[in-house]
Amino acid sequence: MNQHLVVVGGGMVAQRLVEALRDRDTAGAWRITVLAEEPRRPYDRVALTSYFSGRDADDLALGDPELWSDPLVTLVRDDAVTHLDRDAKTVSTARGRTEHYDHLVLATGSSAWVPPLEGADLPGVFVYRTVDDVAALRGYVEKLSEDRVVKGAVLGGGLLGLEAAGALQALGARTTVLQVGTHLMSAQVDLGGGEALRRLINQLGVGVRLNAMTTKIKPHRRGGVGRLELADGGRVDADVVVIAAGVRPRDELGRASGLAIGERGGIVVDDTCLSSDPDISAVGEVACIQGATIGLVAPGYAMAEITADRLLGGFSEFPGADTATKLKLSGVDVASFGDAFGQTPGALEIVWADPVGGVYKKLVMSDDARTLLGGVLVGDASAYASLRPMLGRELPGDPGAYLLPEGGGGAPELELPDDAAVCSCNNVSAGTIRGAVTEHGCTDLGAVKACTKAGTSCGSCLPLVKKLVTTELAAQGIAVSTALCEHFALSRAQLYDAVRVSGVSSFTQVIERFGTRAEGRGCDICRPTVASILATTSPAHVLEGERATLQDTNDHVMANLQKDGSYSVVPRIAGGEVTPEGLIAIGEVAKDFGLYTKITGGQRIDMFGARIDQLPLIWQRLIDAGFESGHAYGKSLRTVKSCVGSTWCRFGVQDSVALAVMLELRYRGLRSPHKIKLGVSGCARECAEARGKDVGVIATDKGWNVYVGGNGGFTPRHAQLLAEDLDTETLIRTIDRFLLYYVRTADRLQRTAPWIEDVEGGLDGVRAVVMEDSLGIAADLDEQMALHVVEYEDEWKATLEDPEKLRRFASFVNAPDTPDPSLAYVPERGQSRPATADERGDARPTPHHEPVLVAGARLEVRS
Amino acid sequence: MTALETTLDTAVWTTVCRLDDLAPERGVAALLDGEQVALFRLLDGRVLAVQQHDPFSDAHVISRGIVGSRFVDEVEVPTVASPMYKQVFDLTTGRCLDVAGKVPARGLSPDLRTWHVRVTDGLVEVGR
Numbered sequence: 001m002n003q004h005l006v007v008v009g010g011g012m013v014a015q016r017l018v019e020a021l022r023d024r025d026t027a028g029a030w031r032i033t034v035l036a037e038e039p040r041r042p043y044d045r046v047a048l049t050s051y052f053s054g055r056d057a058d059d060l061a062l063g064d065p066e067l068w069s070d071p072l073v074t075l076v077r078d079d080a081v082t083h084l085d086r087d088a089k090t091v092s093t094a095r096g097r098t099e100h101y102d103h104l105v106l107a108t109g110s111s112a113w114v115p116p117l118e119g120a121d122l123p124g125v126f127v128y129r130t131v132d133d134v135a136a137l138r139g140y141v142e143k144l145s146e147d148r149v150v151k152g153a154v155l156g157g158g159l160l161g162l163e164a165a166g167a168l169q170a171l172g173a174r175t176t177v178l179q180v181g182t183h184l185m186s187a188q189v190d191l192g193g194g195e196a197l198r199r200l201i202n203q204l205g206v207g208v209r210l211n212a213m214t215t216k217i218k219p220h221r222r223g224g225v226g227r228l229e230l231a232d233g234g235r236v237d238a239d240v241v242v243i244a245a246g247v248r249p250r251d252e253l254g255r256a257s258g259l260a261i262g263e264r265g266g267i268v269v270d271d272t273c274l275s276s277d278p279d280i281s282a283v284g285e286v287a288c289i290q291g292a293t294i295g296l297v298a299p300g301y302a303m304a305e306i307t308a309d310r311l312l313g314g315f316s317e318f319p320g321a322d323t324a325t326k327l328k329l330s331g332v333d334v335a336s337f338g339d340a341f342g343q344t345p346g347a348l349e350i351v352w353a354d355p356v357g358g359v360y361k362k363l364v365m366s367d368d369a370r371t372l373l374g375g376v377l378v379g380d381a382s383a384y385a386s387l388r389p390m391l392g393r394e395l396p397g398d399p400g401a402y403l404l405p406e407g408g409g410g411a412p413e414l415e416l417p418d419d420a421a422v423c424s425c426n427n428v429s430a431g432t433i434r435g436a437v438t439e440h441g442c443t444d445l446g447a448v449k450a451c452t453k454a455g456t457s458c459g460s461c462l463p464l465v466k467k468l469v470t471t472e473l474a475a476q477g478i479a480v481s482t483a484l485c486e487h488f489a490l491s492r493a494q495l496y497d498a499v500r501v502s503g504v505s506s507f508t509q510v511i512e513r514f515g516t517r518a519e520g521r522g523c524d525i526c527r528p529t530v531a532s533i534l535a536t537t538s539p540a541h542v543l544e545g546e547r548a549t550l551q552d553t554n555d556h557v558m559a560n561l562q563k564d565g566s567y568s569v570v571p572r573i574a575g576g577e578v579t580p581e582g583l584i585a586i587g588e589v590a591k592d593f594g595l596y597t598k599i600t601g602g603q604r605i606d607m608f609g610a611r612i613d614q615l616p617l618i619w620q621r622l623i624d625a626g627f628e629s630g631h632a633y634g635k636s637l638r639t640v641k642s643c644v645g646s647t648w649c650r651f652g653v654q655d656s657v658a659l660a661v662m663l664e665l666r667y668r669g670l671r672s673p674h675k676i677k678l679g680v681s682g683c684a685r686e687c688a689e690a691r692g693k694d695v696g697v698i699a700t701d702k703g704w705n706v707y708v709g710g711n712g713g714f715t716p717r718h719a720q721l722l723a724e725d726l727d728t729e730t731l732i733r734t735i736d737r738f739l740l741y742y743v744r745t746a747d748r749l750q751r752t753a754p755w756i757e758d759v760e761g762g763l764d765g766v767r768a769v770v771m772e773d774s775l776g777i778a779a780d781l782d783e784q785m786a787l788h789v790v791e792y793e794d795e796w797k798a799t800l801e802d803p804e805k806l807r808r809f810a811s812f813v814n815a816p817d818t819p820d821p822s823l824a825y826v827p828e829r830g831q832s833r834p835a836t837a838d839e840r841g842d843a844r845p846t847p848h849h850e851p852v853l854v855a856g857a858r859l860e861v862r863s
Numbered sequence: 864m865t866a867l868e869t870t871l872d873t874a875v876w877t878t879v880c881r882l883d884d885l886a887p888e889r890g891v892a893a894l895l896d897g898e899q900v901a902l903f904r905l906l907d908g909r910v911l912a913v914q915q916h917d918p919f920s921d922a923h924v925i926s927r928g929i930v931g932s933r934f935v936d937e938v939e940v941p942t943v944a945s946p947m948y949k950q951v952f953d954l955t956t957g958r959c960l961d962v963a964g965k966v967p968a969r970g971l972s973p974d975l976r977t978w979h980v981r982v983t984d985g986l987v988e989v990g991r
């Protein structure tokens with residue numbers, strides 16, 4: 001019989017505890033019941049703010065969802081524990097459930113502290129702790145925004161307050177932060193850092209009032225909150241108020257049942273996380289460990305790991321909290337770690353400040369200026385990821401060098417010791433990351449993340465993880481070769497630049513100038529890559545001259561090769577909009593040629609089973625009916641999927657179909673490193689699933705939101721918000737630049753999501769290039785797209801007009817009227833499909849002889 | 864080598880098409896007494912013939928692959944890559960140079976059969 005572990009609270013730390021225990025308790029010694037007050041599975045509270053832009057609570061999911069289907073794990077949601085009976089060893093819940101425990105873990109976290117202010121209960125006053133808080137806040141602001149510019153106020157200028165202010169600002173509210181103390185983030189940074197930070201916050205358009213003690217929240221005449229009154233007599237108008245004045249541990253169960261409670265709250269635990277009752281542990285924010293509660297997730301995770309270990313008879317102990325923090329507010333770089341205030345006796349402070357640029361950096365060193373004790377980085381926290389793991393270690397060279405702006409200092413490359421913690425959220429050391437490469441055969445960042453969990457929580461260590469992985473791969477001699485193939489030492493992006501700048505326009509020129517061996521004739525990797533590059537640097541027909549020799553069979557015959565050697569045909573149906581006449585024409589073609597038809601995921605119709613020699617005949621019919629190539633065969637724009645939008649839909653706010661048709665006609669035929677798909681939805685209901693596309697456009701009352709980097713397939717990703725409320729012209733310019741920047745710089749067969757990860761600065765880096773022209777290439781990209789639009793021609797139409805090109809479609813050079821005799825089909829559900837090997841007959845002799853046919857190359861199907 | 868020369872001497876040559884019918888660095892299929900042959904014309908005017916049947920996908924598609932070259936034992940050999948699963952074959956010997964992680968269908972040999980080809984008076988002839 002196994003023992004019963006009951007966990008109260010279903011937050012981040014509870015999730016980690018269950019995960020760790022199920023991971024290690026292979027014998028099934030414990031069955032676990034988690035009693036959670038929130039109505040959803042544990043989610044990533046640290047990333048809560050992203051819910052504003054993401055709008056999808058599922059994006060916040062933590063860990064592997066399978067955990068909750070484990071037969072030894074029961075998760076009870078939406079039911080709070082109200083009573084703890086330590087004598088009976090039971091807990092009971094608001095909904096009347098009673099659970100007996102062998103061991104109990106309190107993981108109840110904290111609640112937002114609301115100071116006892118008059119008016120704190122008015123509508124429009126919010127806290128910032130749960131998905132529901134954030135959803136309510138967003139709804140309130142969006143509603144008010146319908147008829148005015150909303151004014152927001154945030155009480156509290158700490159980490160959380162600034163994050164909330166950034167979120168309010170992003171919702172379009174004009175926001176002011178009110179800080180009781182002398183400077184922002186006073187728990188993490190010193191006065192100098194706070195001053196630099198204030199300037200950065202102001203630059204975002206957020207107001208800051210220091211020494212501002214709020215005394216009352218006054219209602220507005222129209223109802224809801226109206227303004228704040230301050231102790232110094234000042235007033236601040238506000239339509240919405242977020243209180244971020246600190247948190248209080250939710251230790252009420254412990255208090256009521258007589259557990260030892262810390263001076264400032266929290267359930268007192270020892271270094272093994274046991275409370276004063278040996279059958280009860282407390283972990284996460286509710287635990288008062290080594291004399292204090294800690295409002296960060298990494299120490300909570302450490303407590304979860306210790307508890308799991310102890311439950312299985314281990315001996316681990318709490319090592320002391322890593323209180324390093326980094327503000328997650330885009331455009332404002334702040335980090336603080338270790339002894340940020342220089343409280344160690346004899347500590348030396350080394351400060352570098354650039355008041356104009358809003359940069360303030362400080363390192364706290366031991367009295368001999370050699371050992372790193374802590375630091376504060378404001379305005380430029382690029383050194384954070386590599387400095388933090390050096391905490392308590394000797395820094396090689398002059399410490400001042402680490403503070404100089406990047407590129408200007410010559411700080412020595414830090415060689416991290418194997419035991420240095422790199423990812424503190426998941427407690428992954430440099431050695432573990434190196435081991436992932438050397439012992440577990442990981443060869444890229446994604447694999448290392450999956451293998452070690454490093455960088456999968458807050459992500460602030462990712463630059464460092466990436467650097468470690470690259471260095472380790474290089475050391476392994478697994479040369480992180482970006483070479484395209486044996487014929488080109490350049491990566492696709494480098495080759496693209498070389499071709500574009502040199503202006504060469506044929507494969508022979510390209511391989512002579514940039515290839516590894518002049519006599520090399522390329523291969524199935526570099527030839528199509530060069531074809532794709534030339535398609536946007538010097539546009540020409542796919543079958544023009546030497547270009548024809550570079551194409552994969554799909555591009556060569558402009559159809560999709562299927563498993564039996566036949567092809568499928570997809571005419572363009574822009575935006576998924578098709579006339580009844582068009583449908584009839586497609587239907588007749590399919591019927592006359594005996595093709596199998598299927599609706600694709602991109603809202604068009606695929607016709608299968610066309611022989612190479614039938615392709616021109618089929619296309620003549622389709623073109624006569626007004627269709628053109630759908631480029632389903634190309635690494636190029638595929639489709640722009642759309643919902644029906646405001647012309648028909650009761651909810652639509654914009655004409656999504658018209659936009660989709662326009663975008664599809666603009667980008668049709670654009671050759672790219674991999675296929676590209678777009679989507680347009682007519683309102684936030686998102687019926688077109690645009691966020692699953694490389695570029696997703698969603699209509700708003702004011703214009704269009706554009707999301708990028710959504711991919712289906714093997715590693716599905718949701719697209720991320722690139723820009724909001726764009727007018728149509730700006731939207732198109734933004735997509736133009738995004739697509740061409742991708743076309744120019746992505747790797748071969750790299751889709752947009754991993755490409756964005758690879759761009760320096762990630763999504764922010766892409767945004768800087770596309771929206772702010774940080775590389776000064778925007779005009780060039782615009783011009784290149786204009787050229788693409790002008791040069792577009794229907795490849796199939798041009799082919800049908802050229803007898804020379806048509807010769808490629810003969811079945812046999814010496815018997816052009818004989819169809820491939822090896823094709824064989826059988827009927828299924830009223831259509832035909834390729835015969836299997838068995839159906840052709842096992843007795844089939846070697847393929848040099850004519851196979852036994854089940855049915856001819858064309859099959860009449862009767863229903 | 865001797866076996867090869869013997870066959871050359873005794874080969875029956877069939878005219879298949881004109882050299883002009885073949886585009887450099889692209890293949891075509893030909894039908895020789897019901898047998899499917901893939902013909903490739905290289906940049907230097909040479910014409911090479913291998914079986915059209917792809918042993919890995921069990922489909923008749925080799926002529927539609929991408930022509931290129933690969934550096935094997937210090938020499939540049941002309942190659943074709945199957946359009947289906949990208950195995951690479953030496954066009955001169957038919958040898959499979961890269962199985963691309965797959966095994967041939969139905970226990971077939973991974974290598975392609977080859978035929979002799981000569982160009983006479985602008986006509987392409989295949990010897991059997």
Ligand SMILES: Cc1cc2nc3c(=O)[nH]c(=O)nc-3n(C[C@H](O)[C@H](O)[C@H](O)COP(=O)(O)OP(=O)(O)OC[C@H]3O[C@@H](n4cnc5c(N)ncnc54)[C@H](O)[C@@H]3O)c2cc1C
Pocket residue numbers: 008009010011012013014035036037038045046047048049079080081082107108109110128129130160163250253283284285286294295296297298300325326328458
């Ligand atoms: C906006 C925001 C940003 C943050 N950013 C960072 C950051 O960048 N870095 C960082 O380290 N930390 C950050 N934090 C803090 C971090 O989220 C917490 O430290 C972490 O979530 C603590 O985990 P926990 O499991 O102890 O508590 P929680 O995640 O709060 O979970 C406790 C759960 O227990 C439930 N509960 C409470 N009482 C009961 C009961 N009686 N019965 C049943 N259920 C109960 C609660 O409803 C809650 O769901 C941030 C927090 C917020 C709100």
Ligand code: SF4
Pocket residue numbers: 643644645646649650651652653656681682683684685686687688
């Ligand atoms: S996304 Fe909006 S506009 Fe489009 S169909 Fe759905 S509800 Fe209608």
